[in-house]
Amino acid sequence: MSVSLVGILKSFKQTIKRLFSKPVTVHYPEETAPISERFRGRIVLDMEACIGCTLCSQACPNGTDCMQVIPGREQANNKRGLWPRVNVVQCMYCGLCEEVCPTDAIFLTPEFRTSRTDRGEFDYDAIQLSKTEAELTMEGQKELEGGL
Ligand code: SF4
Numbered sequence: 001m002s003v004s005l006v007g008i009l010k011s012f013k014q015t016i017k018r019l020f021s022k023p024v025t026v027h028y029p030e031e032t033a034p035i036s037e038r039f040r041g042r043i044v045l046d047m048e049a050c051i052g053c054t055l056c057s058q059a060c061p062n063g064t065d066c067m068q069v070i071p072g073r074e075q076a077n078n079k080r081g082l083w084p085r086v087n088v089v090q091c092m093y094c095g096l097c098e099e100v101c102p103t104d105a106i107f108l109t110p111e112f113r114t115s116r117t118d119r120g121e122f123d124y125d126a127i128q129l130s131k132t133e134a135e136l137t138m139e140g141q142k143e144l145e146g147g148l
């Protein structure tokens with residue numbers, strides 16, 4: 001089997017070039033790579049703005065966004081206490097719920113770090129949707145420490 005010297009030299013040239021160029025990787029999680037302006041990540045709900053109209057749930061193509069009554073969480077602009085509930089791992093981040101919402105209460109954010117140890121924890125009710133991932137992680141840690 002003959003090996004092309006030209007091919008070897010080309011590969012060698014690429015290797016040398018890479019040695020002196022800026023790395024394309026970052027030290028995650030201390031650093032993160034730039035996120036596109038149009039990136040669609042974890043859904044957030046502004047509970048004060050949500051009127052419980054169900055439009056987001058009706059627009060959701062795969063039934064990820066379901067409506068749920070949360071007893072005791074009725075408010076002046078949401079008298080039935082009816083709120084969206086989203087399973088963030090079933091969600092395909094299409095953004096249709098955000099598009100149809102008449103009050104801009106539900107929207108997608110650049111957050112992509114949603115890690116849990118239990119599958120059931122990915123099903124977020126309105127209260128969880130209204131919090132950031134950092135807040136939810138902090139609450140989870142406190143619960144864990146309390147149980148030890
Ligand atoms: S982003 Fe799309 S899939 Fe996800 S909850 Fe909204 S409508 Fe449903």
Ligand code: SF4
Nearest residue numbers: 050051053054056101
């Ligand atoms: S999030 Fe928007 S579309 Fe969904 S129930 Fe609330 S107000 Fe209606």
